Amino acid sequence: MKRIAPLEVTVMYGGNSAERQVSLASGAAVAEALASLGHRVHRLDVNGDHWRLPPGTEVVFLALHGTYGEDGTVQRQLDDLGVPYTGCGAEASRLAFDKVLTKERCLQAAVPTPRFTVLHRPQEDWPAGWAPPVVLKPARQGSSVGLEFVDRDGDFAPALARALQHGSEVVLEERIRGRELTVGVLDGEALPVVEIRPRGGAYDFYHKYTKGATDYLVPAPLTTEVTRRVQEVGLAAFRAVGARDYARVDVMLGAGDQPWVLEINTLPGMTATSLLPQAAAQSGYDFPTLCQKMLELALRRSKGGTT
Numbered sequence: 089m090k091r092i093a094p095l096e097v098t099v100m101y102g103g104n105s106a107e108r109q110v111s112l113a114s115g116a117a118v119a120e121a122l123a124s125l126g127h128r129v130h131r132l133d134v135n136g137d138h139w140r141l142p143p144g145t146e147v148v149f150l151a152l153h154g155t156y157g158e159d160g161t162v163q164r165q166l167d168d169l170g171v172p173y174t175g176c177g178a179e180a181s182r183l184a185f186d187k188v189l190t191k192e193r194c195l196q197a198a199v200p201t202p203r204f205t206v207l208h209r210p211q212e213d214w215p216a217g218w219a220p221p222v223v224l225k226p227a228r229q230g231s232s233v234g235l236e237f238v239d240r241d242g243d244f245a246p247a248l249a250r251a252l253q254h255g256s257e258v259v260l261e262e263r264i265r266g267r268e269l270t271v272g273v274l275d276g277e278a279l280p281v282v283e284i285r286p287r288g289g290a291y292d293f294y295h296k297y298t299k300g301a302t303d304y305l306v307p308a309p310l311t312t313e314v315t316r317r318v319q320e321v322g323l324a325a326f327r328a329v330g331a332r333d334y335a336r337v338d339v340m341l342g343a344g345d346q347p348w349v350l351e352i353n354t355l356p357g358m359t360a361t362s363l364l365p366q367a368a369a370q371s372g373y374d375f376p377t378l379c380q381k382m383l384e385l386a387l388r389r390s391k392g393g394t395t
Contacts, residue, residue: 092384094126098145100162102133105154106233106254114358115151121376122149122383134162141171147386148173149379151358154230158355159185172390174382176354180330184352187227187259190329194349197328199321201349202340203262210249214241218260224248227257230353237263264340264348269308271322272356272364274334274378275385278319279367283308306366314345321347333385336364 099122101115102108115131123129130142134152141148148166150173156162160182166173176184183189194201205215206227224247226234234254236247251258268286272279283305310318322337329352336356340348356364360375368378 092380092387094128095383096130096142096144096146097122097127097149097383098130098132098141098147099149099151100132100134100139100157101151102135103152103154103157104135105152105156107154107230110357111151111153111157114153114362117359117375118149118151118379121379124376125380127383137161137165141169145171147171147383147390149383150175150355153355153357154233155185155228158230158353159228172386174386175333176331176335180332181354183329184331184335184354185228185230187225187351188257190325190352191259193328194325197324199324199328199349200347201325202264205260207248207252207258207260208256210245210252214244215260220244221263221265223259223261223263224251225259225261226251226254227259229254234258264342266340266342267308269318269339269341269347270336270363270367271319271339272334272336272367273323273326273331274364274368274371274373274381278323279364280307280370281310281315281318282306282363282367283310284363304363304366306370310341314341317345318347321349325349325352334364334382 099115099119101111103111119129119131132139148171152158152162158181160178163178163181167178183193188206191201191204220241221239224236224238234251236251238244238247248258268284270282270284285303287301287303318339321339325337326335331354336353338350340350342348356362358365365375365378373381
């Protein structure tokens, strides 16, 4: 890959969301990788919306996760400033961060996603037509924050109350039993599929961020045909929300090897061992090269190229 000239890059990370610690790790890893390539890197830990970019910033690398950083808010502010930034634009970020809007866009585009309904308040009774097993997810959180698995009738009300602590809307979703996969998209192409195998229990916040709690198989041990189908579904979901540059699409592989899209992560974890970088490494991108590729995509837009 052709090396671009050294740039004044500001890495925005941290923030005040429930995913702050994850974002701090992403930002530190990205800043170190970009500095190793000769870029002049400024680190900006975002605390609220009263921040200023360092003078001379040519491009922003977004390593924020969760609310404010991933929901389109900071993207709109950077658009107003006219500063190029990595990742999806404001509208695609808003859509992808909202699980309800994502699923609606998937349905409109005929992308398979599990059956769902939306709940707004604690209630004792199940919604009509629903029974366990189901999954409860706050509509606008990431990193499995507030995720609840309900396998028995009596667990529903307390699980819903816990999920509602993380937002005013909760998605009640049919639980698909099968293999948990994720497919990264980079510059319009699907990366190798990753299989996620928690060591006991479900892939919740604990299993995501506890060392040794989950095994990751890269590339996933799937047939060529199933791999192709999963990648196609991931690309279709990516396009359904108008994403650009890169993202990671979480997929369940259910009965009959049917892939089901769960959600889209527009600013996925960015350490060398995060899932998108692991998949990119299988396609020949070491971590610094991947970070540089993301900068190049942002600069291509700022020079009037394709989005």
